[in-house]
Amino acid sequence: LFHISMLTKIRAVSSIVFIFFCIVDMHIFYFYHPELFICAFSVCFILMLIIAFFIILMAAFGKSTGLRRMYVNTLLRIFQWVHWNIISSSQIYEKCDSSDEEFDENHERASIFLNGSIDAKQNHLIEREASEHLINKMYEEPSGCAVTTVVEDALDFTKAGIEAIIEDDVTSRFSAAELTSWNLLTRSSYGYHLLNWKLGLLWGFGLIIRYFVIFPINLTILIIALFILIATGCAITFIRDEEKKRKISRSMSLVCYRILLQACSGVVTFHNRHNSAKPGGICVANHTSPIDALVLACDNCYAFVGQRQGGFLGFIQNSLLKLDAHIWFDREEGSDKLLVRNRLREHVQDHSKLPILIFPEGTCINNTSVMMFRKGSFEVGDVIYPVAIKYDARFGDAFWNSSKVSYFEYLMMMMTSWALVCDVWYLPPMVRQDGEDAIAFASRVKKAIAKAGGLVELEWDGQLKRHFVKSEVIDKQRQKYSERIMRVQLDDDLFCIGQGVVRKQKKKKFFPLHTSLHISTSPSVSSSSFAHAPVVLRLPLLHFKVLNSWKEFRNIHFLVLCLKMEYFVIRNADVQCNGKMKSRTVLYE
Template sequence: KTCALKEGGCISSWLVLVQMLWKLFGPGIIERDETPMEKEIAGLHRMEFQFSDIFYFCRKGFEAIVEDEVTQRFSSEELVSWNLLTRTNVNFHYISLRLTVVWVIGVIVRYCFLLPLRFTLAAIGITSMIVGTTLVGQLPNSSVKNYLSEVVHLTCSRILVRALSGTIHYHNRENKPQKGGICVANHTSPIDAIILTNDGCYAMVGQVHGGLMGVIQRATVKACPHVWFERSEIKDRHLVTKRLREHVANKSKLPILIFPEGTCINNTSVMMFKKGSFEIGGTIYPVAIKYDPQFGDAFWNSSKYNIVSYLLRIMTSWAIVCNVWYMPPMVRKEGEDAVQFANRVRSAIAHQGGLAELPWDGGLKRAKVKDSFKEEQQKNYSKMLVRNGSIGSLPTGTESD
């Protein structure tokens, strides 16, 4: 009772209790277990349920409460060492006087010298993008309009990259997306599009935004056949699919740029790719993007930052450093459905970028877990409790229940 009066006291007491019980009945101390569920199931050969089996479920439950592998991908990446920027670990506030002095000098340099220069370049780039695409959009459809549109997009994107002090390393440029194809990349930030457009033009597909981002979207769509849609309107999705099919069928149009995760992930992993992008047909050009967090955190937490505060945060960082890998084109194999194709492309991007591959839907950032996911985990747990020897004696359907 005394422990319960303190914040977190009960949880600490339960952890201590479970640890003591595990030492008595379990194989050793409690530690994070990365063994997949399938291997856990295969490793259990006993034919009857034992009381000690409950400790496995207790351990999994506490792991999910303390730190699950999904929600931590929607917050800034935890750094191994401090990069003299905003700390991502609130437990460390002071290390030494010398380091504090260096940090103060860095604040003066970043806010008093770099920020005004970067803000000026960003204002020039954004204004040029809006004005240039609006003017080009007034021209009739022709090869001249397409050429001018590419010039405006490339020029303004390169100005904006300079405004971020961007240092980008492009690898395997012989695999750059070609016209009539679909460029698929992992998604960390809205500046992913600028990073890629800095090296070539794309027709982009994405969600409609408000504010400054919305102004840019409405201006650029006049000069280039970008596809913007409302996430909440299902009718728009069917229209998007139709427009994408028509776009891919025309081999003279710019490659489409799609971020199939549907949301920004914090530069540590790649989550489930939506299958819609892989049902269109055509050639897929995978691209892996990996930022270096030591120089600046490029992750955009849409639930915490708007576009203005986000730009302020990254323009007061040291720089935006990243690597971009153009990967060999991929096509859908015979007998392969859209989900399998999407998973194969996701695995290739994760492997190339050194990112963790997670099967979870990025939509969990905004929505609750689907009942189908819960039922799948329940079935896995039931297989661990109901052994092969006792299944035959149970009524049909008991296992899945």
């Protein structure tokens, strides 16, 4: 990220040597005093077990001592000190040449980092002016002639394409979002710990805390929570009374989810709890990782609907099936989709069942945006309970990139992060309006979730992570642009031929010809198909233009090249139609 001077390298080596000697001292202590070492290790182990059991006990009853929030606030103060220390470092000033403009930019980045998590709208490599201009252009009335309009649009399309190559709105959502500053994690470090000995020492101390204190406690909580989950699932099968079985299942599910969340050092803030989903309802939320379901299930019991997984996550899914009627399906199987839709309808009609939790995006997004919602869940119910989830990436990245790491690896990364801090907003229930189809309803709900969570709303399908763009989407964009072209006003000197008659048109760009056209040309033919002249053609034309001047043709010729049409042009053609001869330049598509 920046040039590391020789002095910085010396400081970095000194920090590494210091940590190395600390480890060597521990080995020497163990070699000469093994009894004291084992005793100290046992005391630490028992102390961590006591802390883990205390956290489990508090989580089981849904209580909190406030220590987690104090821990989070302390981390924020440390991050603040680290951030200002990086900014005031001599290497940063050497890189920025101590300019006021760069200094103001650093202060702006600092305020963004300290006031909250990443703002996806500000975290861009470039300003995508052409892309935004084109989006607005599609809904504006075009001005000028067809040639000017389309040439200008072609240049805008080219610029927007270059911008998309540098940074597009879609693929960046499938990778971890970059922080505006360092949070003392090795996975997000860009050499900051090599700046000076203070940052290096603090990073080493944080490494010891995370891997030798936080991780053992979280691992202990995870093992105990999984044991309770499996034991409850096995024991509940022996209960015959359905009503009693349902109550025990929901109570124990709530306990298990709360304990599992503490395995990731979860600190969740719920807003507007009175809007939470009611029995028989459908709850939809933006999707970052499977932990989303765990976060929401700590406050309310749900019947989960999701993709069937394998490995460690598949083991958890099978364990959850013993507690309640969750729905797991294979997205690639068409029969599974129909079965899920029927089960959803039955579930919604029974108000004694748990509310359904669905993530309509169908894939994990990096918590900076909300992508297209699939319409399936919006066809089943007319009342939807939207929920917005926003994670604070300063304490750990909650995004699961399933194409790179397995769920178990992701879980280990979360358990070795500082904490899982997030906010949950329950939005008022949204009702499907009269005459509103499922697609429009889904888009309206998605917009509300994006606004509540401070996320970017995108129209793209999240399945672009795994598949190419569908031809229907491309055709839709083409259709939208063709509608813009059809609104273009043509110049007065543009002639069209239609129904076998030469006549002047102002508004129509092309006119269909239902009869054949006889054209005899002079020796000037521009065509990839017709390279020799003179030639007499009998053409069953569908669309063509007769132009007044060769100068105008040259503009049209550039237009046709931009649009990559199949065409040929005949200059000084004698156009014969209904016995009348006209000398014109003909553009044939």
